[in-house]
Every structure is written in structure tokens, then in C-alpha cells.
Amino acid sequence: MTKSQDHVLAIDAMGGDAGPKAVVEGVAYAIQRGLKNKIIFFGDKAQLEPLIAAAPETRDAEIRHADNVVSMTDKPMHVLRRGRDTSMWAAVTAVSEGEVSAVVSGGNTGALMAVSRKQLGMIEGVDRPAVTALWPTPRGRSVVLDVGANVDADENQLVQFAIMGEAFFRALTEVERPTVGLLNVGAEDLKGHELIRTAARVLREADPDMSFHGFVEGNDISKGTVDVVVTDGFTGNVALKSAEGAARLLGEWIKQTLTGSLNAKLGALMMAPGLKKLKDRMDPGSNNGGVFLGINGIVVKSHGGADARGVASAVNMAASLANRPFRDEIISTVQAVMERRARLSDAKETTVKAAVV
Amino acid sequence: MTKSQDHVLAIDAMGGDAGPKAVVEGVAYAIQRGLKNKIIFFGDKAQLEPLIAAAPETRDAEIRHADNVVSMTDKPMHVLRRGRDTSMWAAVTAVSEGEVSAVVSGGNTGALMAVSRKQLGMIEGVDRPAVTALWPTPRGRSVVLDVGANVDADENQLVQFAIMGEAFFRALTEVERPTVGLLNVGAEDLKGHELIRTAARVLREADPDMSFHGFVEGNDISKGTVDVVVTDGFTGNVALKSAEGAARLLGEWIKQTLTGSLNAKLGALMMAPGLKKLKDRMDPGSNNGGVFLGINGIVVKSHGGADARGVASAVNMAASLANRPFRDEIISTVQAVMERRARLSDAKETTVKAAVV
Numbered sequence: 001m002t003k004s005q006d007h008v009l010a011i012d013a014m015g016g017d018a019g020p021k022a023v024v025e026g027v028a029y030a031i032q033r034g035l036k037n038k039i040i041f042f043g044d045k046a047q048l049e050p051l052i053a054a055a056p057e058t059r060d061a062e063i064r065h066a067d068n069v070v071s072m073t074d075k076p077m078h079v080l081r082r083g084r085d086t087s088m089w090a091a092v093t094a095v096s097e098g099e100v101s102a103v104v105s106g107g108n109t110g111a112l113m114a115v116s117r118k119q120l121g122m123i124e125g126v127d128r129p130a131v132t133a134l135w136p137t138p139r140g141r142s143v144v145l146d147v148g149a150n151v152d153a154d155e156n157q158l159v160q161f162a163i164m165g166e167a168f169f170r171a172l173t174e175v176e177r178p179t180v181g182l183l184n185v186g187a188e189d190l191k192g193h194e195l196i197r198t199a200a201r202v203l204r205e206a207d208p209d210m211s212f213h214g215f216v217e218g219n220d221i222s223k224g225t226v227d228v229v230v231t232d233g234f235t236g237n238v239a240l241k242s243a244e245g246a247a248r249l250l251g252e253w254i255k256q257t258l259t260g261s262l263n264a265k266l267g268a269l270m271m272a273p274g275l276k277k278l279k280d281r282m283d284p285g286s287n288n289g290g291v292f293l294g295i296n297g298i299v300v301k302s303h304g305g306a307d308a309r310g311v312a313s314a315v316n317m318a319a320s321l322a323n324r325p326f327r328d329e330i331i332s333t334v335q336a337v338m339e340r341r342a343r344l345s346d347a348k349e350t351t352v353k354a355a356v357v
Numbered sequence: 358m359t360k361s362q363d364h365v366l367a368i369d370a371m372g373g374d375a376g377p378k379a380v381v382e383g384v385a386y387a388i389q390r391g392l393k394n395k396i397i398f399f400g401d402k403a404q405l406e407p408l409i410a411a412a413p414e415t416r417d418a419e420i421r422h423a424d425n426v427v428s429m430t431d432k433p434m435h436v437l438r439r440g441r442d443t444s445m446w447a448a449v450t451a452v453s454e455g456e457v458s459a460v461v462s463g464g465n466t467g468a469l470m471a472v473s474r475k476q477l478g479m480i481e482g483v484d485r486p487a488v489t490a491l492w493p494t495p496r497g498r499s500v501v502l503d504v505g506a507n508v509d510a511d512e513n514q515l516v517q518f519a520i521m522g523e524a525f526f527r528a529l530t531e532v533e534r535p536t537v538g539l540l541n542v543g544a545e546d547l548k549g550h551e552l553i554r555t556a557a558r559v560l561r562e563a564d565p566d567m568s569f570h571g572f573v574e575g576n577d578i579s580k581g582t583v584d585v586v587v588t589d590g591f592t593g594n595v596a597l598k599s600a601e602g603a604a605r606l607l608g609e610w611i612k613q614t615l616t617g618s619l620n621a622k623l624g625a626l627m628m629a630p631g632l633k634k635l636k637d638r639m640d641p642g643s644n645n646g647g648v649f650l651g652i653n654g655i656v657v658k659s660h661g662g663a664d665a666r667g668v669a670s671a672v673n674m675a676a677s678l679a680n681r682p683f684r685d686e687i688i689s690t691v692q693a694v695m696e697r698r699a700r701l702s703d704a705k706e707t708t709v710k711a712a713v714v
Contacts, residue, residue, distance in 0.1 A: 138609070151542065185594040186594075193509070218596070222599070233542070234542055234592070238540060238542065238596050239595050240599075244575070245577065246578075250604060264627065268624065271614060271618070271625065274617040282610075
């Protein structure tokens, strides 16, 4: 078995709105807190050298110079055609060439997805990629997928998302049997789309090893009812952004409450330790990092606006996935479930025919 | 023009988990704060009489006895077949008979929808009903629809939801030209389903009177980017419940912060007025009341768990809608837009044919 430090991580240092400074500081922050993997930064050498010199934790990191940068407004097709000299392209290509085990980028999501699909391809048996998001719960955090790679998903894709999400959660948390739920609506006479019901049936019948909970509703996500919440990219994106928007509005109201009067300000001082904890809990940075599951290689998308702590979360996520056999698990489970599914469908048809005869 | 007090409101007093007490107290609360409409309570006379005696504001209300109650677990089909002696049935029927202008019920949503469709039918030109939800924003509140009447919606239905939501918002707030947005996802290469794009085009071309903003994303809802957010019932239900879940988790964390230590408790005392305001803002009761738009009559669904203040919100909503000509507006706008849409499609086909020839 390879040791975790053998797994090298490629960091696209030029992605993100905050520029390479937040990226290098984020890697330094992760190393301070125990990250052991070797790091290769991809980007502009002239900008990176002084940043690395200023962050002694990163002194063992390597720099790979890239002349160019993918901008946040570049169209994915444009990057595919003309982006070979960018830091993003070089960092992803280091995965496809086997030089590194995972890549982290805070750049343009559409371009990162397009370059990853082109350079790494899909895992065998998986139709489409899904993007993950971490979601805070009273028990820690859950993972929701897909939050935006595709606007829809058929029943087979939902089943594949469930398998990939479960393997992802296990690799990230070392929880042996994460629970999985399919996002649905609850009202009596409209229990979801037909295809969600089919996906639930397939998961129950064809994946006996999965701890499949059944359907969950929107409010179950923040409750932590299950570890892995599966949905299509349209619904997942709307759920995530709606909840983020509500949390931001509440955060604004809390701020107004704490600064609304002199007394309130004094009161806020008295609860400073608790407020610090509340702020940490509400910090989106601690949940930063979305993985492109289904891509044949580990690609972690960091939020473009992430600060050093946020970048560190994404880098640690890449390390957790690189250090564990989660991709092999996805390949073998997807294959087994899809085969079992085919056999079950055949068996049903045979039974139906027998009944008709 | 009829005066607002001419519009009688039917109240299903037996709906809701909290029983008739919260309902009667809610009506009393609304009357205290200026509600002028005449009220008819439908329900068990023996239970209602002492409650009304205890709430002097309601002394002018009438009681219509009903022997039976729709339970929260009754199937809609069962209620349609055997529910004629229930308070819900009698209250809705009072609308169809023209005796009252609107009905409020905290009962079983599926049953209320089924009875309303059967007894009141649909507004001419509207294919399907949509359920509204009020959503707090920094500017006050927005309306989101559909939050659960249907699991999907085609482009014509989305257009109808937009027209109905706009008329509803105007009736509720007296804002003359509410802004309307279609809920979508933002990522570059996956701008939503085809049918959402078609709905946007129809709204732009065929409803020149509407202040149509275009697409909005999940986080725009809490920002108050538009007054009316239009989506299908599956997405709307997930968005609403996901945001409610996140708000509840944050509320729990705030509570822990305020009571985490003796100092924190003292600090909380010092900011008591601000915390009271925060609590009021976070109170779901103040946004209670979902309307079944598209039903040919005003039906307001109150939350089953609503307290007196929550019931009052739903009753005030029913009064606002009853007192204004919003149903006539929906009928004429839907008809005009659908006719214009047909003409525009014809014109396009003609142009295409001409181009081909």
C-alpha cells in the first residue's frame, strides 16, 4: 500500500478571484495542520516564488511555470481550443499523466469541467459527472450531489450519483456505511417524479450493501437525516443556493442585532467566545471544495472567492480522496449494481411473460 | 364597488394540529388589528361556542356546525367520496355557493386541494393550480410558486404561474408592478431546461405589461431580487424546505450561542430588544398562508401547526385577496397572453414557411 505522502497534489495556483496569494497561504495553512502530501503549484513563477518564500511551510513545494491563466469569463470551448498553456490545463494534465494523484483549482467551473473531461475522461460505467457540495448539519456535515454539472438526470444517473456519493463520503470521513437518501417532495399524492421512484427501487434491489434510507425532503438536508443526499443538478443547485441565500439573510439580521444599540454591542462582547464559534460554524470556507465525481481522476473545485482556510479545506479534501481507494470502489460498485439491475429487469420480464403465458 | 366588509370569510375551524382554539384566537387577533370582514366558523359547535365566548372580538362571527373533521392522514380520494359532512367540505362549498368570498383552512393539504378542485373548479384558461409561499427578504417578502401542487410544469404552466403570482403579489401588497423572475441555475453551459427558456421567451413577447426580470437563481430568493419567483412544484418545494431547514439549524446555533455560558446569558439580556426583533423576523408564522392559485375561488391553506398569530396572517391574506379584483385580473391576463402567444407562434411559422419558400 502506498503511503499517503506518496500521493502528490497538483494545485492550480492561478484560479480564484483572490489570486495566488490565498492559494499559497491555504496550502501553508493545511501543511501547518498536518497535510503530508507533496505539492506542485502550477502558475506564474514570478508571482509564486515570493509567495512561497513568504510561507515557509510550503518550501518543499515545486513550481511548474505556466504562461497563461483561464479567466472566470472564458468560455469552456475557448479553453479547450486555446487553453493548453494555462495553469489549469497543466495541473489537470499532471493527473492524466499519472504524475500527481489529484488536482485542486479555484478557477472557472465550466472550463475546469471541460478540461477534466477531455484530459481524464469518465470512469467506466458512469454516464455523467456530478458535482458535490458539503452541507453543515447538527452531526457535522452531509454531502449533496449533483449541485450543477447537469440540469437533469435519469434514473440510472441518479443511481450512479448515489454510489459515487457514498464512496466519496466514506473516503472523506472514514464512516464505513454512510446513509444515502434521494431528494423528493413529501406531499401525499405527488410523491415525486416517476424516475426518482425507479431510482429508489433500483438502489433497494440492486445495491444491497448500501445503507439506503429512501426519500428525504429539503428540510432533511440541514437536519442531517442522511449522510449523502442525491438529486439532479438543477434541483441540487437550487437547494444549495436557496439555503445559502437564507443563511446569508439571517447572518445579516444577526449582525444588525449585535450592533443595533450600545447595549447590544456590550452584550456581544460578553458572548464573544460563543459568537466566534457561531461565526466559524457559519463560515462557508469550512465546507469549501466540490468534487467532480465520475471524472476518471480526482478533481476538486475550490470556490473562487475562498480565503486561505477555505483553500485548505479543498486541499485536504483532495488529499483524503487521493489517499484512499475510492475511485476503485466506484468502478467496482457501479459495475456490480448495473449488472444486477440488468439481471433483475430480465428476471421481471421473464416473470411477466410466464404470467401472461 | 363592494365594501371590504361585505366579503365574508369562511374559516374551517377544525383544521390544523393545534385544534380550534388556535384558529379562533387567530381570528380574534386579526380582528383586534383591524380585520373588518364577517366571519363564519365551520366546525363542531360544542367546541366552538366556549372558544368564541372566551374571545370577545369574535362575538359577531357565525358558527356552522359540521359533524365531522378531515384528519391529517385522510387520503384525498377518501375525503372526496365520504367527506361531505366535514367542516372543510362545508367551508369550501360556502365559496362555491357564493355565500362567502374566501376560505381558510389549516387542514390536510391534499384533501383541501382535492375538495377545492371538485367544488370550485379551475379558472378558465389555467391548466393547473399552484401553491404560493411567502419568503422573507431584506425588502419585506417575496412570493414563490409553485411550492408543491404539481411535481412538474410545462412552459405554458410556468407562464400561467407567473401571471397568477404577479396578480397575487399585487393584491397582497398593492405594489402596482411587481417584478417577476423564473428560477434557474446559473452555470455557463447549462442555462436551465429548454422549457424554462421557452417560458421566458413567451413572458417577454406575449406579456408586455409584466415587469419580467428574466432568470433568477436560488440565492436571489432571499435577496429579494424579484417580488415573484416562478418555478415548478418539485423545485419550489425543495427550495422552500431546504431554506427552512438551514434557517432552523442556524436558529438552533444562535440559541446555543445565547445560552452557552453565564456571560452569554447576561449578554443576551442586554440585547433583548434586538433579539425580540430577530425572533419576530425568523418567526415562520408571520409568513403563514399559501394560496391555491388557479382554483376558481380564493382558498388559503394555513399551516397545520400555526399559532394564533400565524392563523391571523392567513386570515388577513384571505381578506386581502377577497377585497381586491385579483381573480378577474388573472382570468383576463391569462386569456390575453395565451392568445398573443398563439398569434406569435403563428406569425413565426408563417415567417419560417415564407423563408423556406
